Amino acid sequence: MNESDPQENAQITGDVQDSGGQELKNQRSEAETADKTLVQSPEERAQAANLSKDRQLLPAKVPGYLLMRSLGEGSYGSVWLAQEENTGKYVAIKFYTYRRGLDWSLLNREVEKLAELYTSRHIISLQGVGWNSDPPYYMMEYLENGSLSSFLESGPLPVSEAVRIAKTVLLALVHAHGRGILHCDLKPANILLDANFEPRLCDFGQSRLSDEQSPSLGTLYYMAPEQADLQAVPDSRWDVYALGALLYHMLSGNAPYRTPENEQKIRSLNTLDEKLAAYRELIQNSPRPAEHRKVSGVDRRLVDIVDRCLETDPKKRFPNAQAVLTSLVQREKQRARRPLIALGIIAPLLLIIGLIPVAGAAVNQMVSQFRKNLTQRALKSDSISANFLSQYMERDLQDRKDQLVDLSERTLLRSLMQGDVEEDGELKNRYPELFAYLMQEKNLVDEKRAALDREQDTSWFLTDDKGTQIWRDPSGPTIGQDFSYRDYFHGHGTEYDKDEIPEGIEPIKEPYICQVFKSDATHQWMVAIAVPVWDLKHEKVLGVLSRTTHLAQLLSGFDESLSGDSENPGDRKIALIDSRDGKMLAHPLMTSDTLRSLSREEVDQLVLADNNFEQLLQFELQQKKSEPGPVTAMVDHYQDPVEEVLSKNGKDNVWLAAFSPIGTTGWTAVVQERRSMALKPVAEMRNWLIQYGFIVLVTSCLLIFTVWYFVMRVLTERRVWDWSRHHSEKRADQGSSTASWPGQQQS
Structure with missing residues (x-):
């Protein structure tokens, strides 16, 4: 050209054909004829109509074919729809109507190329050539749906x-x-x-x-x-x-x-x-x-x-075109793999995510059961300790009382208590001998307790039948004072005001463990064990012999042995509670110095919380109905009132506690351990399970992504196909120049 x-x-x-198109199978134009001819532009349809009106304008006669109508016209000539007379098959015939050398050049080029490419089903096929016709033409297969440009007109x-x-x-x-x-x-x-x-x-x-x-x-x-x-x-x-x-x-x-x-x-x-x-x-x-x-x-x-x-x-x-085709094929493969990749990655992740609540529920159930078992085990251990503590204190009080009873029943003591006697015509005061004898007996008791590694008494004292203190060890300013208001003297179960002592008050008649009272010196709670001293005829009580001790001293030795099992001594404690009003009687934090520093309002706060006191009352009621034997109450949420008021370390104040009554004293022994420390193995196990689960989750994700990384590498490997070599081998095998799929050659 x-x-x-x-x-x-x-x-x-x-003019270039207008763009456009939509789903091809939904793009059939209403203007198409029943014969399914090529879709033409308005100008082409007008020209074809004019040509079709006059049969004398037919370009030429083609033997064996009947020309139906013009399908279009261009600078080279025109295209006509024809029907083979014998078979009724439709073909399109392209006439080169302009008589110039260019027509022959165009015809030769196009026919040669179509003849060369006849093996491809994607290129329109050549049906025949009229070289000697006037004008020359060639026939090609008729495609009833027309050109792509007609479909692109719609978008x-x-x-x-x-x-x-x-x-x-x-x-x-x-x-x-x-x-x-x-x-x-x-x-x-x-x-x-x-x-x-x-x-x-x-x-x-x-x-x-x-x-x-x-x-x-x-x-x-x-x-x-x-x-x-x-x-x-x-x-x-x-x-x-x-x-x-x-x-x-x-x-x-x-x-x-x-x-x-x-x-x-x-x-x-x-x-x-x-x-x-x-x-x-x-x-x-x-x-x-x-x-x-x-x-x-x-x-x-x-x-x-x-x-x-x-x-x-x-x-x-x-x-070249092969490179574009390869890219499109790879794109389609990649898109086709997306559901598989999504399924292969998302499905395991969804499975893992779905297992997380199941595993969480299992972990929570396991932790809950472990917490329950550990709580029960800790409370059972505390219950045993509380039982042992109550029995220990009951025996100790009984031993102290038995020693006093034995001493009070001795004839020598009773005779010395009867006062002055006449000797050689003169009255002789027996009190010095009495006091010496009492000191001797007290020292013997102290030595025995020391040998048994038991706590010493705070004091021993003796009052006469009016309540006046006549002897005390250790000696102090209280000798000569009236203590008839004290419960240990009269045994009424209460302590009277010094100015409101009932008239005719009498000393106790039986050995008695009095109600606790607060020491004026230490502000701590104390208890006195008292026994009456009768005359030799056992007709009159001559006085009351008593021994006192701080309640904190009763707990000190036992507390040390109990706290030795704990990592932090403050995480396990023992205490005494008055069962009647929930008042705290003894506690490791209730030292003399601490109690002196408290205000009256703070002292009044040293009582059990309402819910714990109700539990204690229910326990006391249950105990009365139960058979004889050691009975303990166990509480898994105990609030220590002393810890609440006195502790400055900011630790939590939730405890596991076991309560055990101490004989008929009206006291209750408490063994408590901090809940957080007792259940520390639960928290450690939970943390370990969470860490282990996280490690398993991360490892599973890494494993999934690692597997899919190698799978993707295999799936995305590009296989280079040498079409030229393949084509040459096919030719060598078949001995011909045809192939079902021609290879790629670099132009």
């Missing part, structure tokens, strides 16, 4: 349809390039659709052999910029650019760079060179087309394929 050819000018500057196609058509066109180009043929004019008008809407590549009038040096001009907006040059050498990358423009058109609804302004600018120019230069400048200087990026369903990989096809620099473009 030379520069002065008017047909070439028409091919370059002519863009769905992404899946656009990609399907592009792949089929690429298969046709791969076949053609494998035979050394470049199409050079790929556009929607040159793609026909069969009955199943499968595309067929047609119109090889502008095609070139890959080794030709003559230029070939395509159609505006589908033609590569370097192709728009009358000195250009044919290149397979021209078809790559046109394929990118075609795919862009199908996705966005319009050819790239095509706007009314650009079309008017190029049409306004006079010469072909000016128009080609303007077209090249337009593509080189315009922003990259981006409408396809806005289309829903167009993924990043497809955008990259279109952009690379439309690169203005041919070196950055795909090298």
